[in-house]
Amino acid sequence: MMNCLEFHRLTLADPRRLPEEARSHANDCAGCLAFARSVDESETALERTLAVAVPEGLADRILLRQSAQRRASWKALALAASIVLAVAAGVIAISDGDSASQARLAIEHVLDEPQSLTTHYNADPKRFAEIVHDLGGNVREPIGRVRYIKRCPVEQGSGWHIVFETPQGLATLILVPDRPVTAAATANLGRWTARVEPIRGGYYALVTDSAGSNSAVNKIIKQRIDWQT
Numbered sequence: 001m002m003n004c005l006e007f008h009r010l011t012l013a014d015p016r017r018l019p020e021e022a023r024s025h026a027n028d029c030a031g032c033l034a035f036a037r038s039v040d041e042s043e044t045a046l047e048r049t050l051a052v053a054v055p056e057g058l059a060d061r062i063l064l065r066q067s068a069q070r071r072a073s074w075k076a077l078a079l080a081a082s083i084v085l086a087v088a089a090g091v092i093a094i095s096d097g098d099s100a101s102q103a104r105l106a107i108e109h110v111l112d113e114p115q116s117l118t119t120h121y122n123a124d125p126k127r128f129a130e131i132v133h134d135l136g137g138n139v140r141e142p143i144g145r146v147r148y149i150k151r152c153p154v155e156q157g158s159g160w161h162i163v164f165e166t167p168q169g170l171a172t173l174i175l176v177p178d179r180p181v182t183a184a185a186t187a188n189l190g191r192w193t194a195r196v197e198p199i200r201g202g203y204y205a206l207v208t209d210s211a212g213s214n215s216a217v218n219k220i221i222k223q224r225i226d227w228q229t
Contacts, residue, residue, distance in 0.1 A: 007032045008118040015039045034169035035117065038209050045190040099185035099203075102176075103194040106205035107187060109152070109161070110172050116163050117170055122149040131160050132225060135177055135201030141224040143217075144171070154179070159202075166220065168213035173221070177202040186214075199227040 002025040010022050015036065018026075026033045110116065128146050129139045148163035152174075159176035181203045186195045193214040194207045206221065208214040 004029060004032055005118070008035060011036050011039050012114075012118070015043060031165060031170070038117075038169065041191050041209060099181040099183050099196045099198075100187050102179075102181060102203065103185055103187035103196040103205055104189065105154075106172075106174050106194040106196070106207050107189045107192045109154070109174060110192070110207045111189075113152070113161065116148050116150070116161060116172065120147045123147045124149065128162060131162075131175060135175055135199060135227075137199065137201070137225050137227045139225055143173075143220055143224050166213070166217050168216050169209060171213070171217045172207040174205040174207070175202070176204070179203060186211075 002021045004025075007022050007025050007029070010018055011032075018036075026036050123146050125142060125146050127149055131149070132139050144164040144166045146162065146164045147170075148161070150161045151158055152161040154174070154176050157176075157178065159174055159179075162173045162175065164171055164173065179202045181196055181198045184195065184197050186193060188194075188211065191209050192207060193209075193211045194205050195214055195218055196203055196205045197218070204221075206214060206218050208217055
């Protein structure tokens with residue numbers, strides 16, 4: 001019998017050649033269907049990215065311009081490199097400085113832990129409520145079916161990596177204590193969208209597979225969790 005774990009394994013191995021048994025399982029399992037669509041969208045985004053050509057000489061021109069600025073710091077050089085990557089991929093967009101940087105890092109964190117989207121681990125709603133409480137919040141209503149909770153390293157400390165099911169598909173909520181951000185901000189990487197929101201005990205980053213689903217899930221979080229800000 002096909003189960004969710006086997007379906008995820010087959011989908012990650014070759015999403016375009018799933019056996020009939022796997023396709024039948026997806027038709028009966030909303031979570032696996034959402035996962036399959038997510039993988040398909042990722043494959044399509046990757047193909048589009050690889051098809052984008054970098055303008056000839058762009059990287060050299062940027063680096064020469066930066067080297068001519070004697071007072072340029074390493075941050076300026078990093079910015080030049082990020083411009084090259086953004087033009088090449090055509091998929092990165094950030095705003096609002098530090099907050100947006102945290103949003104982008106949240107996407108990278110999710111991509112570095114793909115197993116979080118395919119496994120169930122420490123999936124205890126009560127534990128989730130306790131974590132939120134420790135950050136000065138209160139869960140008034142469930143935000144969705146929690147399926148993954150793990151303590152993870154983040155910049156300057158550790159935070160919580162939480163995956164839950166929503167009507168829009170799987171969503172990842174990264175809770176970071178004692179790390180204030182100045183304002184809400186978003187970042188996009190391929191099909192992924194992240195939004196950072198300041199809260200009383202630090203900030204949270206919400207990562208989903210599209211901008212539309214991110215906005216919808218963020219509304220659910222704001223409606224069902226009182227952060228006591």
